[in-house]
Amino acid sequence: MSVNLYDLAYTVENGIRQSAEYAELKKQYEAVMADESARTMFHNFRDIQLKLQEKQMTGQEITEEEVQQAQKTVALVQQHEMISNLMEAEQRMSVVLGDLNRIITKPLEDLYGTQG
Amino acid sequence: MSVNLYDLAYTVENGIRQSAEYAELKKQYEAVMADESARTMFHNFRDIQLKLQEKQMTGQEITEEEVQQAQKTVALVQQHEMISNLMEAEQRMSVVLGDLNRIITKPLEDLYGTQG
Ligand SMILES: [Ca+2]
Ligand SMILES: [Ca+2]
Numbered sequence: 001m002s003v004n005l006y007d008l009a010y011t012v013e014n015g016i017r018q019s020a021e022y023a024e025l026k027k028q029y030e031a032v033m034a035d036e037s038a039r040t041m042f043h044n045f046r047d048i049q050l051k052l053q054e055k056q057m058t059g060q061e062i063t064e065e066e067v068q069q070a071q072k073t074v075a076l077v078q079q080h081e082m083i084s085n086l087m088e089a090e091q092r093m094s095v096v097l098g099d100l101n102r103i104i105t106k107p108l109e110d111l112y113g114t115q116g
Numbered sequence: 117m118s119v120n121l122y123d124l125a126y127t128v129e130n131g132i133r134q135s136a137e138y139a140e141l142k143k144q145y146e147a148v149m150a151d152e153s154a155r156t157m158f159h160n161f162r163d164i165q166l167k168l169q170e171k172q173m174t175g176q177e178i179t180e181e182e183v184q185q186a187q188k189t190v191a192l193v194q195q196h197e198m199i200s201n202l203m204e205a206e207q208r209m210s211v212v213l214g215d216l217n218r219i220i221t222k223p224l225e226d227l228y229g230t231q232g
Contacts, residue, residue: 005135005212008128009219015121016223029227059175096121097221103125104216107132108209111145 012100025093028086038082045077128216141209144202154198161193 016022032038048070055062077083132138148154164186171178193199 005128005131005216006219008124008131009216012121012124012128013219013222015124016220019121022223026227056175057173059172093224097224100121100125100220101217103122103129104132104220105213106129107138108213111142 025089028089141205
């Protein structure tokens, strides 16, 4: 990669760190981490999500009980003000990163018609 | 997203289009597309790859025959000078994009410890 492209990527990285979306995400994440019960609930939620994702990706069967447990946990964290604020901030940051990714992979898309 | 971050992403996009790696990829891709037999073999190879990927992602069983067919096709395209040149160019472009992606997602990694 030319030095120039790396430099540009680092400029984007800095831009992300200085963005309103990142500042908000950091604030909400740190709030959750500073609250013991919120932190525990958030980590529990993450663990369940990651476990289901892994099962899905490796083609393992997801039981009815696991689906119900996941739904209960989602309902629970959505009612928790701090965690729902964090999830909203994650969602907004994810939109930004998705936009950036779409822009940056455009050259490949142009070349291959759809996706590289 | 702040206008600034979008601008930076477009600058990266332009940088990619002007990179040596992209120019090489474009050249090799167009060479394969301009040669009927190479194009057919390349598309056939792509189709097999995508079909296996989809099966893997949806947890469907991949048969022994499919594995053997895929291995044969890889061996075949690797012996084809134009296609192997294209695959090498794809590999180099993919390293660049992987590097960019790692740099750009660093802020999230820093926040979440491992991955967002
Ligand atoms: Ca809220
Ligand atoms: Ca070669």
